[in-house]
Amino acid sequence: MQPAFVPPDVSLDAGELDESCFDQSLNYTTFHVAGLVPGLSYALTVGLESDGNMVALSTRTFAVGSVLLPGVDGRLSVADALEAGAQLHNARDRAAASRVYRYVLDIFPDHPQAQHLLGLALYQDGEPRQALHYLQRAVQANQTEENFHNALGICLKSLGRADEAIRHYRRALELNPMLAQASINLGDAMQSQGKWEEALKEYSKVARTPMHLLERHTEVEKAEHLAKDATGRMCELIRVTDGWYHADRCLNEALERWPDEAVFHNDRGNLLANAGQFETALDEYQRSADLGLLIGKVLKASKPAAVGHSIANSFFCYYCYS
Template sequence: MQQNLSLPQALQYAMQQINGKQFPQAQDLLTQILKQVPNHPDARHLLGVTYMMQDKFKQAQNEIKKSLQGNPKFAMAHYNMGNVLIGLGEPIKAITSFKKALKIQPDYLQAHRRLCDALYASEQFDEAEKSYRDLMGKMPKDVSLVVNLADMLDTQGKWDAAEELYQKAIDMAPSEAVLHTKLANTLNQAGKSKEAEKVIKKALKLKPDFHPAHMAHSYIMLSQSKAKEGLKAADKALELFPGETTAVAWKLTALDQLGGGEEYDRYMDFDTFVKPEWVDVPEGFKDIDAFNEALVKHVENHPKLFEFEHYEVTRYGKEVKDIYSEPMGPVKQLKAAMEKHVAEYIANLPDDPDNQFVATAPKKWRIKSWANILSGPGRQIAHIHGEAWMSGCYYVRLPDIMKSDDNPNNAGFIEFGQINDEFPNLTTDRLRFIQPKEGLVALFPSYLYHSTVPTESTQPRIAIAFDVVPVK
């Protein structure tokens, strides 16, 4: 311990080091304190905070757990345990921690806010809405709370309620272009495209180089079949953010509405950009069937597997949101294989500097992945992966109908090129069907609209999909 410092002074000094992001120094000091006063709750808690602030969530969880064993009524430790659990991808468990903090200290507004966010993240929408509205009553001038609740209602398709809250946020902060952009998107999804157009133009007047506003402008114009205006807005968005996936998708939609053309053809070159490839047998497995069987068991018994009728773009299925989270099991070998295929895909791209997908190929990237199980009417509607540069899907287990030569309706196939039917007056019919096979990975640009054909089979279609996300 620092010479001549009392215990309270040493703890205060450690907090100053943490606030200054001097984590090694703070950890040394806290370790010295714990040698003299083993399991001191404050010291254990602060040591956990140093790990949490470095995203070392397992170590943080261990230290804060010890702190709470020493002082179960330590509200801030419960609060930070909730933050750690959020970092570990466990929002449901985090809810319990935030509620414990609030039971001990009912006016703990930070804990209340994080409780709202955890309820939202765990899709407990009714309770989340009640919690947000309770907190808004205590913090009536906090615009971010109003926006968070509006965002949640928007994701649920509750357009009228979201519209009301976005307008309230605009009344509180009228010069914020982002709020006008959010309202415009909601109005457009609610079928109020004319109103949306007026609002988005106001957003652009407030902030002419606001990339999300140009994106929304393009989307709103395309929804009204105003292809030239939609194309102009998409091009402006790409000028501000070269290669941005959704902007590329909107640009191609505009070109489709205008009849296609040479530029459209370069991006929609399925032979060049859609790559079905066989995956080598990973070390430690007899053959690809043995590897896939291990993946089947891992996915079907995963603790985070959940079932739903309607989740994002998937209908009637089961999903593991983050299949790369622990326990990884055989997914570790799959991750290594996917990284190899992605690296080869990037290395073999054509020399086409005018193609924004090619020109913005990332030098550094990471993979995020999820697993889904579909059967019967289960399917994925036409969609893109807006946060990624490139995407892929590895096929683990398929129903018999997908292996049969007698499959006239392409049951279970992945379809590329069918743009979402929310955009009217499309002129091209360029489609490509890929027949999934066990042990095959399909690689493709994230801007390509794709969907799956229902199998109508009781046998499961198990796939592990992934996104390649650029790292700056």
């Protein structure tokens, strides 16, 4: 395989091609090549031999997609351009990230990952209707990417289209049963429709999954946050459906697992204060304050009766809304 066209702004010093053996299955042949230079066109020649004689020869050309980003020297592959956008996105510079995604879409308008990322950025900027267009296009372009379905479900639910959101959450979980965030989102959608048992099933599934299994499918820190998130939602739903006593048991189990989790101490303080157990509630607020939670310091500074009045008929689950 040789370069067929080299744009004047592209240098071939980026590296040599690494062509490996191909995989052949039935009538399909797959070649593995590394070191392709963004922006170049390559010619691939394939010959078919029979008994030592060349009986057929075929040449095909293809171009390697590339993007020229303002302020960046040289061409970037589409993957590298999207990675640059994602880094800006993760740094909360969504405006700059969106510009990168739009540059990619200007050249490759049907690129599903660029559509997905731009849709996420728009949704996070409070533009769910604009986001919906791109998130739907991403799913249409790639029906087998679970994260695309999950993101589309989030957007649909925010627009009041819970039934459609549920279908996409379920599809995400069909594709990847260990996508914990989709299970939590499905639980939220079920809860919004008053389907308590189905919601509890989804929260419990994540909350009770062994941590080492969650960590296989996501980053270690994110896995723990997802487990705590699901546990907080589970305990809150148990309070609604089964009462404060069972919710207290749920929170105690959570604190056995995460004894230094300030949020759960605060949630238990709220629960006990609502039940009139003010002194015990204040102990929990003190514990949450010692662990650095600001709301625990505020409630600890209040008088017991004032605490009970301030949160009467309320139970705040931090993880449920974070």
